[in-house]
Every structure is written in C-alpha cells, then in structure tokens.
Amino acid sequence: MMTHRISLSFTVVDSKGFMHSAGSRVTRIPQQRCSASWKKLGARSVGAQGARADSRRKEKEENNGGHVRRILFVAGGTGGHVYPALAIADEVRRLDPAVELLFAGTRERMEWLVVPKAGYAISAVPAVAIRRPFLCFPNLLLPARVLYCMWVCWKLVRRFRPHVVVGTGGYVAGPMCLVAALSGSSKVVIQEQNAYAGITNRILGRVAAAVIFLAFAAASPFFPEEKCVVIGNPTRRALQQPIDAVMALCSFFPSVNKLDLDDDDDDDDDDGSTQEVVVVLGGSLGAQAINEAVAGLVQSQLQQHPHRYFIWQTGTSHFQNIQAMGISHPRLTVLP
Numbered sequence: 001m002m003t004h005r006i007s008l009s010f011t012v013v014d015s016k017g018f019m020h021s022a023g024s025r026v027t028r029i030p031q032q033r034c035s036a037s038w039k040k041l042g043a044r045s046v047g048a049q050g051a052r053a054d055s056r057r058k059e060k061e062e063n064n065g066g067h068v069r070r071i072l073f074v075a076g077g078t079g080g081h082v083y084p085a086l087a088i089a090d091e092v093r094r095l096d097p098a099v100e101l102l103f104a105g106t107r108e109r110m111e112w113l114v115v116p117k118a119g120y121a122i123s124a125v126p127a128v129a130i131r132r133p134f135l136c137f138p139n140l141l142l143p144a145r146v147l148y149c150m151w152v153c154w155k156l157v158r159r160f161r162p163h164v165v166v167g168t169g170g171y172v173a174g175p176m177c178l179v180a181a182l183s184g185s186s187k188v189v190i191q192e193q194n195a196y197a198g199i200t201n202r203i204l205g206r207v208a209a210a211v212i213f214l215a216f217a218a219a220s221p222f223f224p225e226e227k228c229v230v231i232g233n234p235t236r237r238a239l240q241q242p243i244d245a246v247m248a249l250c251s252f253f254p255s256v257n258k259l260d261l262d263d264d265d266d267d268d269d270d271d272g273s274t275q276e277v278v279v280v281l282g283g284s285l286g287a288q289a290i291n292e293a294v295a296g297l298v299q300s301q302l303q304q305h306p307h308r309y310f311i312w313q314t315g316t317s318h319f320q321n322i323q324a325m326g327i328s329h330p331r332l333t334v335l336p
Contacts, residue, residue: 069099072162072180076105076127076172078285079114080193085168086118087234088191094237102160104153104176123156125149127171146175153179162186167204169193174200181207189213190223193233197222249277252311255330276308286315291322302329311335 071092075085082105089101103122105111115122128149131138153176157165165180166189167173180186187209192201195216205212205223212223215233250256278301282290291314298310309331314322319336327334 070162072165073103074173074176075168076111076170077109081169082111082114084234087236106172125172129171149175157183169198169201177204192219252333278310280312282315286318291318302331
C-alpha cells in the first residue's frame with residue numbers, strides 16, 4: 001500500500017515577537033470541569049442567533065420557565081481575538097441551543113464582517129485606543145471618547161441584560177467588561193490567547209469572575225493565580241474534522257496533482273525525504289517584519305528543497321504589496 005507522508009512545520013509569531021509552536025505543552029482540563037466552570041458562572045451554554053427584541057425575549061423566557069441564559073461576547077480588532085470567541089460560542093450553542101448570544105465589536109474592524117458571517121448578531125461599540133506617541137492631539141480627546149464608549153456599553157448591557165460577559169481581548173473589550181462588572185448583574189470571564197497577556201486583559205483580570213481561561217501557563221503571572229485555568233486556545237469544531245492530507249495539499253497547490261505525489265513517494269523510499277508544508281502566519285492583520293523575512297528567503301528555500309511547500313498568509317494590509325513583488329512558484333500559495 002502506498003502512503004503519503006506530509007509533515008507540517010507550524011510556527012506562530014505574535015506581534016510582540018513571541019514564538020509559539022504547535023508542540024507547546026498545555027495543561028488540559030477535562031470537559032466535565034469546563035462544563036462545571038460555565039455552570040458556576042451561570043452560563044450553561046449559548047445558542048440562538050443574536051439579541052432578540054425585549055418582547056420576544058420575555059416571551060421566550062416565559063416559555064422556558066424564566067431560565068433563558070444570555071451571554072455577551074466582546075471581541076475586536078484581530079482574528080486572534082474574534083475567532084476564539086466564535087469557537088467558544090459555537091461549542092456552547094451546541095450544548096444548549098436555547099440560550100441567547102450577542103457579540104459586541106467595532107464597525108471598522110474585521111469582527112463586523114466575520115461575526116455575522118458565522119451566524120451571530122453583533123452590536124456596534126466605539127473602540128477607544130491610545131495612540132502612539134502618547135503626547136499627540138488625538139489623545140487629548142481620550143477622556144471624552146472613553147466616557148462616550150462606556151455610555152454606549154452601559155446602554156447595551158441594560159438592553160441585553162447578559163448573565164455573563166466574555167472578553168477575549170482588544171480595545172473594545174475593556175470598556176464593555178468594566179461596565180458589566182460595575183453593573184453587578186453580569187459576571188465577567190476572560191480568555192487570554194497569548195503567552196504574553198495584552199494590557200486590556202491584564203486590567204480586566206482584576207474584575208473578572210472566578211475563572212480566567214489561559215492558552216499558555218506562561219501568561220499566569222499577569223493574572224490572579226487563584227483564578228487561572230490553563231486550557232489552551234479554543235478551536236472551531238469545523239477545523240477539527242479529519243482531512244485527507246493529499247487532497248488538502250492539492251487544494252492549496254492546484255498545479256500539484258496526486259500522480260506527482262505518488263512519484264515523489266516512490267523517490268522517498270530511496271532518499272528518505274518527505275513532503276513538507278511550511279505555514280507562515282503573521283496574524284490576521286499580517287506582520288510586516290515576518291513578510292519581509294519570508295520574501296527574502298522563500299525562493300531560495302523552494303529551489304533548495306524540492307519536497308517543500310509554502311502556504312504564506314500575509315494579512316490583508318500586506319497582500320497587495322507582496323503580490324506586486326511578483327513572487328510565484330508552483331509550490332507557493334500566498335493568501336491575504
């Protein structure tokens with residue numbers, strides 16, 4: 001029987017220069033304990049698509065004996081914040097489709113398109129970002145912008161009345177989670193995706209409820225130790241389905257067909273080489289330093305290693321610039 005051996009070299013470098021490999025050790029928490037944590041927070045699961053009108057919500061609560069749960073997700077800015085929130089929402093909705101779910105985010109960033117595409121409703125909240133350098137004109141208006149943002153957040157919390165607010169990071173998460181904590185009617189849950197915690201989540205960790213979910217144990221010093229649970233990054237269930245490696249390779253590289261891979265495998269018996277797929281990620285928005293480094297080495301790598309393939313995600317803001325360089329190869333796929 002002929003087999004295809006395809007290895008995946010996968011390294012993620014975040015915007016602060018920290019590298020996370022697929023082999024990072026993560027403390028796994030049993031599903032029973034995770035479910036217990038959600039129940040403790042009063043959020044057994046999430047379902048339904050977005051917020052309902054007040055009359056519709058009251059009717060639904062009456063039909064369910066007054067026990068309909070509502071969870072508000074606050075995720076904004078980048079895919080690193082948005083997609084973990086979607087993964088959590090999908091899984092909790094699967095457990096109990098009766099619970100209501102709403103996202104909060106900004107109109108200018110990717111969540112405004114990604115969240116509705118995933119089937120969830122989203123409400124607009126103005127993001128308040130501190131500009132660099134700190135002593136600049138836009139920052140003079142910062143106090144007024146913060147007050148306005150918190151007022152919008154307060155109105156949303158009063159309207160939706162969430163039992164739990166889940167913050168996964170980004171500028172929009174700070175005011176919303178803070179308002180939810182001050183309201184006293186919502187419990188705040190934090191999910192941190194990075195080994196080096198962002199400033200928003202570090203501040204919110206002090207007002208979070210009993211559990212702060214971490215992807216890496218290295219992030220625990222940034223939070224109250226007694227609240228931390230290391231559970232890894234949430235992954236959407238659709239990405240966990242088994243996929244044939246050869247079909248996946250042919251999908252990313254249309255010029256490569258199954259017969260070519262069969263021939264390569266015959267050669268592998270002699271020289272011991274394998275098909276290698278290198279995935280380059282700079283985050284959903286891309287990373288200029290990573291893109292510049294890859295642009296300088298990808299051609300030589302492809303020439304020196306005939307069994308190596310590159311899937312290069314540049315980020316939307318850098319995609320056109322990379323395309324303009326004219327870098328192409330049958331074993332190279334460049335994506336935004």
